[in-house]
Amino acid sequence: MPYLVPDRSARSAGSRLRSRLAEDTLLVMPGAHDGLAALQAKRAGFEALYLSGAAMTASMGIPDLGMITPDEVAFFTRTIARAADLPVLVDIDTGFGEALNVMHAVRTLEDAGAAAVQIEDQVLPKKCGHLDDKRLADPRDAAAKIAAASRARRDLVIVARTDAAASEGLDGALARARLYVEAGADAIFPEALTSVEMLAAFAEAMPDVPLLANMTEFGRTPALTAAELQAMGYRMAIWPVSSLRMAAKAQGRLYATLAADGTTRALVPEMLTRAELYDLIDLPAYEALDAAIVATVLPGDEG
Numbered sequence: 237m238p239y240l241v242p243d244r245s246a247r248s249a250g251s252r253l254r255s256r257l258a259e260d261t262l263l264v265m266p267g268a269h270d271g272l273a274a275l276q277a278k279r280a281g282f283e284a285l286y287l288s289g290a291a292m293t294a295s296m297g298i299p300d301l302g303m304i305t306p307d308e309v310a311f312f313t314r315t316i317a318r319a320a321d322l323p324v325l326v327d328i329d330t331g332f333g334e335a336l337n338v339m340h341a342v343r344t345l346e347d348a349g350a351a352a353v354q355i356e357d358q359v360l361p362k363k364c365g366h367l368d369d370k371r372l373a374d375p376r377d378a379a380a381k382i383a384a385a386s387r388a389r390r391d392l393v394i395v396a397r398t399d400a401a402a403s404e405g406l407d408g409a410l411a412r413a414r415l416y417v418e419a420g421a422d423a424i425f426p427e428a429l430t431s432v433e434m435l436a437a438f439a440e441a442m443p444d445v446p447l448l449a450n451m452t453e454f455g456r457t458p459a460l461t462a463a464e465l466q467a468m469g470y471r472m473a474i475w476p477v478s479s480l481r482m483a484a485k486a487q488g489r490l491y492a493t494l495a496a497d498g499t500t501r502a503l504v505p506e507m508l509t510r511a512e513l514y515d516l517i518d519l520p521a522y523e524a525l526d527a528a529i530v531a532t533v534l535p536g537d538e539g
């Protein structure tokens with residue numbers, strides 16, 4: 237369906253996500269780093285998407301160190317939410333500053349169509365949660381940002397991520413998570429838990445709070461299946477950078493092949509065909525919409 241004709245009765249993205257999180261089953265949120273990825277994820281049957289800071293920045297050709305602005309994230313959010321019309325959880329790193337910056341970001345991203353934002357408790361420059369030597373914010377400063385986000389949102393779901401497991405252990409991460417829930421977080425993302433036992437212990441210690449598990453590849457957390465995470469009590473799981481990793485690998489092969497062969501001929505069988513691409517972006521429906529509007533507006537020939 238062309239996005240140009242909105243469903244005026246549709247509920248806000250945040251309230252749709254809240255209703256889904258009230259269900260018992262784990263919500264699998266694959267990363268979608270652009271609008272086309274969002275369409276493909278929707279076609280595969282996913283009900284919600286994750287907009288990863290790592291994938292967003294990598295797609296801009298820069299590292300994930302918290303350098304980008306709320307408006308840049310809003311552009312990606314709008315693109316993805318519009319393409320798929322699915323709830324999107326948006327990674328806003330450390331919230332672009334302190335309380336007022338977080339509030340500005342929350343308003344900007346909720347207006348852009350985000351269903352949820354994720355704020356983490358590192359200080360700038362932040363890093364991928366699976367790297368060494370992360371520096372954490374004071375727990376109360378981080379809680380203040382969660383409180384600020386909660387004050388600024390309309391329906392947006394707030395996911396508080398704690399990176400504390402690496403430096404403060406499981407108990408430190410749990411203490412921070414409890415503080416963030418008190419400050420207004422709707423869900424907790426315990427980042428970079430390093431074993432199945434740790435994942436299970438975190439879930440046992442917080443049975444009443446929706447928890448998110450990060451299944452990023454090449455990280456420190458063991459790769460579990462959606463079914464395994466659900467059995468442990470997790471309510472959301474993300475595969476944040478997978479779409480970008482797959483697409484970028486294929487892209488790399490394309491450039492190497494074209495540089496070597498002077499033609500893309502060898503790769504054509506692996507490419508989306510013209511028909512497949514147009515089908516994915518729904519070109520015929522947009523053309524039909526245009527034709528229908530023109531037919532409505534122009535007077536008939538009969539005079």
Ligand SMILES: C[C@](O)(C(=O)O)[C@H](CC(=O)O)C(=O)O
Binds near residue numbers: 287290366
């Ligand atoms: C979840 C994450 O913040 C992201 O930006 O997607 C990253 C993912 C990654 O770098 O693999 C993370 O810090 O875990």
